Amino acid sequence: EPEVTQTPSHQVTQMGQEVILRCVPISNHLYFYWYRQILGQKVEFLVSFYNNEISEKSEIFDDQFSVERPDGSNFTLKIRSTKLEDSAMYFCASREDRGQYNEQFFGPGTRLTVL
Amino acid sequence: SQQGEEDPQALSIQEGENATMNCSYKTSINNLQWYRQNSGRGLVHLILIRSNEREKHSGRLRVTLDTSKKSSSLLITASRAADTASYFCATFANAGKSTFGDGTTLTVKP
Numbered sequence: 001e002p003e004v005t006q007t008p009s010h011q012v013t014q015m016g017q018e019v020i021l022r023c024v025p026i027s028n029h030l031y032f033y034w035y036r037q038i039l040g041q042k043v044e045f046l047v048s049f050y051n052n053e054i055s056e057k058s059e060i061f062d063d064q065f066s067v068e069r070p071d072g073s074n075f076t077l078k079i080r081s082t083k084l085e086d087s088a089m090y091f092c093a094s095r096e097d098r099g100q101y102n103e104q105f106f107g108p109g110t111r112l113t114v115l
Numbered sequence: 116s117q118q119g120e121e122d123p124q125a126l127s128i129q130e131g132e133n134a135t136m137n138c139s140y141k142t143s144i145n146n147l148q149w150y151r152q153n154s155g156r157g158l159v160h161l162i163l164i165r166s167n168e169r170e171k172h173s174g175r176l177r178v179t180l181d182t183s184k185k186s187s188s189l190l191i192t193a194s195r196a197a198d199t200a201s202y203f204c205a206t207f208a209n210a211g212k213s214t215f216g217d218g219t220t221l222t223v224k225p
Contacts, residue, residue, distance in 0.1 A: 108157040
């Protein structure tokens with residue numbers, strides 16, 4: 001069964017450093033998403049991406065964040081200058097299309113620890 | 116209140132008992148999904164129920180959806196210790212993103 005994959009599974013970085021989280025969505029999917037979950041809290045939407053551009057972003061997704069689909073398979077989330085509060089689990093998700101009943105498929109997540 | 120709120124926040128039961136979790140939401144939806152998450156791990160998709168469906172079953176799981184009350188319930192029958200986890204509902208609407216609730220933490224005692 002096709003699945004969304006994410007790398008790395010765990011990333012440790014120093015405050016102020018840049019990190020890139022990588023995702024490979026399911027191959028025929030058109031909509032891509034990033035969510036984050038701070039430990040002990042609920043999953044929060046960050047950004048959605050379609051047709052090579054951001055379709056929606058939340059208040060959390062400020063100028064330090066950016067997303068990119070550098071090739072036909074990868075979907076990346078870049079955090080330019082990490083802060084302690086960026087420590088969280090980051091989930092990538094993809095959907096086949098915007099159809100009313102289509103499911104979002106989530107990746108296993110990348111745990112980001114900012115020291 | 117926020118879109119996708121679960122109750123109770125925490126539920127503790129004995130193995131073999133049934134566990135019921137509820138989710139309420141505010142706006143119209145296209146579908147609603149339930150996920151399980153073990154501590155510090157990824158999201159495991161359990162069931163998707165469409166807005167035109169009222170009930171769905173998958174193994175020991177039963178999900179209901181009442182769009183008039185904007186609520187859903189997840190029933191786990193004959194619970195096992197391995198069912199211990201956090202359970203989240205996530206609503207999906209025309210906005211194109213999922214909105215998650217705060218989750219219910221289920222503890223099943225052996």
